[in-house]
Amino acid sequence: MDKVFAAHPLMTFGAGLQAPEWYRAIPFVVDKGVDMVDILPGFPNGTFALAPEQRALYHALCTLAGNSTFFLWQKIAHEFRHSLGLPGDLLAPFLHQVVANALQPEAARMATGPVARVVTGKKNIGLRHEAGID
Amino acid sequence: MDKVFAAHPLMTFGAGLQAPEWYRAIPFVVDKGVDMVDILPGFPNGTFALAPEQRALYHALCTLAGNSTFFLWQKIAHEFRHSLGLPGDLLAPFLHQVVANALQPEAARMATGPVARVVTGKKNIGLRHEAGID
Numbered sequence: 001m002d003k004v005f006a007a008h009p010l011m012t013f014g015a016g017l018q019a020p021e022w023y024r025a026i027p028f029v030v031d032k033g034v035d036m037v038d039i040l041p042g043f044p045n046g047t048f049a050l051a052p053e054q055r056a057l058y059h060a061l062c063t064l065a066g067n068s069t070f071f072l073w074q075k076i077a078h079e080f081r082h083s084l085g086l087p088g089d090l091l092a093p094f095l096h097q098v099v100a101n102a103l104q105p106e107a108a109r110m111a112t113g114p115v116a117r118v119v120t121g122k123k124n125i126g127l128r129h130e131a132g133i134d
Numbered sequence: 135m136d137k138v139f140a141a142h143p144l145m146t147f148g149a150g151l152q153a154p155e156w157y158r159a160i161p162f163v164v165d166k167g168v169d170m171v172d173i174l175p176g177f178p179n180g181t182f183a184l185a186p187e188q189r190a191l192y193h194a195l196c197t198l199a200g201n202s203t204f205f206l207w208q209k210i211a212h213e214f215r216h217s218l219g220l221p222g223d224l225l226a227p228f229l230h231q232v233v234a235n236a237l238q239p240e241a242a243r244m245a246t247g248p249v250a251r252v253v254t255g256k257k258n259i260g261l262r263h264e265a266g267i268d
Contacts, residue, residue, distance in 0.1 A: 010228050012235065025227050029220065048220050058218055065210045065225055066232045069203045073236035076199045081239070084192055086163070086182050089237045091199055093159050094144050096233055098200050101146065102207035103223040105215070 005034045006055060007047070012066055029058065139168045140189060141181070146200055163192065 011026040024044050030036055032049040050058055073095065077088030101107060145160040158178050164170055166183040184192055207229065211222030235241060 010224060012228060012231050014235065027224050027227070029224075048224060050218060050220065054218055057213075058220075061210050061213055061218075062225075062228070065207060066228060068206065069229075070232050070236045070241070072202065073199060073233070074241040076195050077237045077239075077241065079191075079195055084184060084188055084195075086184065086192075088239065090144060090161050090163075090182060091196075092233060092237055093161070094146060094196070094200060095203075095237075096230055097146050098204050099207070099226060099229045099233060101148065102204045103211045103226055103229075105211075105222065107204075107208040107211065 005031050005039060006052065007031075007034075007036065007039075008055075008059070009045075010062060139165050139173060140186065141165075141168075141170065141173075142189075142193070143179075144196060 007028050007030045009026045009028055026045055028036065028043075028045050028047045029050050030047050032051045034049075036043045036047045073091070077091060080086045080088050080090060141162050141164045143160045143162055160179055162170065162177075162179050162181045163184050164181050166185045168183075170177045170181045207225070211225060214220045214222045214224060
């Protein structure tokens with residue numbers, strides 16, 4: 001179809017309203033070759049070009065990035081509240097930092113926690129066995 | 135052991151340094167019955183009590199929350215850069231909002247995207263078949 005363009009706001013929307021700055025920070029992914037200024041003059045959000053044939057991959061990646069973690073974290077926050085007696089949003093500063101770390105180009109070298117501390121982990125397991133803890 | 139206490143900073147730490155406010159926002163999970171003010175007078179961070187026997191579950195949940203999403207998002211940001219030609223951090227506002235949504239007590243009712251739009255999804259699939267797109 002001629003003069004029909006795709007412009008996708010890369011964001012999740014709930015029933016509640018947000019402050020104006022929140023809306024202005026949403027990036028829009030638009031069809032390659034389309035200039036948003038031609039369609040909506042004065043549109044203030046950042047726009048990023050994508051070839052239409054890559055739209056399906058793009059949307060699959062967005063959905064995977066958001067939904068899979070949403071369901072996992074919802075479960076974990078529930079466990080914090082009901083099994084540990086801790087507030088679910090205690091995880092917020094940590095998880096915001098995980099977002100920031102994971103999206104950096106050098107993220108592949110930035111894994112932390114027990115996964116990255118293989119040497120420490122093996123040493124600890126050895127010490128626990130020696131002490132007869134396990 | 136007597137007078138040995140656990141105090142866990144719920145955060146991920148990299149090689150770089152952050153602003154002082156970043157450190158003060160880190161919640162500390164401490165052994166139930168221990169008052170951080172007795173151990174470190176003037177300690178400014180929020181502290182949250184946990185029974186020592188729940189420490190293993192707590193730490194497993196933290197690791198699952200952080201590492202699993204870290205590896206997934208790192209892959210997705212890589213695909214954004216190399217398959218779609220989009221900046222990896224284009225996902226940042228969206229994923230920060232997913233953090234905020236998932237940790238709310240009412241999160242179970244807040245799923246969005248194609249997963250939540252089953253009716254729309256089925257309708258679209260039907261229309262695509264009718265139009266001979268698939």
